[in-house]
Amino acid sequence: MCLRVVRGSLGRAGGHGGVRRAGEQCHRPEPAAALIAIFDLDGTLVDSDEALAAPLLELGVPRERITFGRLLADECALHGVSVEDYLDRYDPTVARPFAGVDELVAGLDRWAVCSHKARVSGQAELARLGWQPELALFAEDFGPAGKDLAPVLDAFGVTGAEVVFVGDTAHDRACARAAGATFVLAGWNARARPEPGDVVAARPLDVLEVL
Numbered sequence: 001m002c003l004r005v006v007r008g009s010l011g012r013a014g015g016h017g018g019v020r021r022a023g024e025q026c027h028r029p030e031p032a033a034a035l036i037a038i039f040d041l042d043g044t045l046v047d048s049d050e051a052l053a054a055p056l057l058e059l060g061v062p063r064e065r066i067t068f069g070r071l072l073a074d075e076c077a078l079h080g081v082s083v084e085d086y087l088d089r090y091d092p093t094v095a096r097p098f099a100g101v102d103e104l105v106a107g108l109d110r111w112a113v114c115s116h117k118a119r120v121s122g123q124a125e126l127a128r129l130g131w132q133p134e135l136a137l138f139a140e141d142f143g144p145a146g147k148d149l150a151p152v153l154d155a156f157g158v159t160g161a162e163v164v165f166v167g168d169t170a171h172d173r174a175c176a177r178a179a180g181a182t183f184v185l186a187g188w189n190a191r192a193r194p195e196p197g198d199v200v201a202a203r204p205l206d207v208l209e210v211l
């Protein structure tokens with residue numbers, strides 16, 4: 001099987017579907033067992049920028065100073081607010097799935113969530129969305145450096161070569177590389193920036209092509 005390749009520059013993924021890898025015309029996966037899909041949550045499965053920003057705005061942080069993709073503790077420290085005050089104001093009912101993510105989730109076999117979101121917020125969102133990954137690890141499950149695929153691989157009893165990690169940030173890419181996993185960039189998030197070597201999925205359903 002030859003996956004469809006989106007032609008064009010390695011810029012932000014646009015409205016075309018497909019999976020591409022920089023410098024490749026056609027990506028042929030090995031005919032091996034299906035890979036386990038591990039997903040970041042914020043910015044990958046759910047469009048949560050406004051939900052994540054709202055507590056900070058309420059706490060008086062100017063919108064232009066808010067960043068996304070950091071550890072919550074780091075973002076709070078940057079603005080001089082406490083994680084407790086942030087979580088008191090975080091509404092886990094606001095974030096919505098990106099278009100096509102519900103269909104992607106419905107088409108997955110074995111999958112997991114690996115997010116450095118606070119567990120109370122992440123579990124509430126998974127329950128609300130009706131998503132039931134085989135495993136969901138959150139900030140409390142990792143060390144101070146943030147999320148890490150190692151405990152996910154341990155739980156599944158697999159190596160990095162047997163999973164793909166789908167995420168939207170440089171930290172997600174680094175997690176995948178450290179674990180020897182294929183990184184798939186969530187190109188449907190307009191903030192996601194591809195780097196050479198990334199597999200870029202322009203639409204959520206395109207992830208199924210690499211599993």
Ligand SMILES: [Mg+2]
Nearest residue numbers: 040042043168
């Ligand atoms: Mg993210």
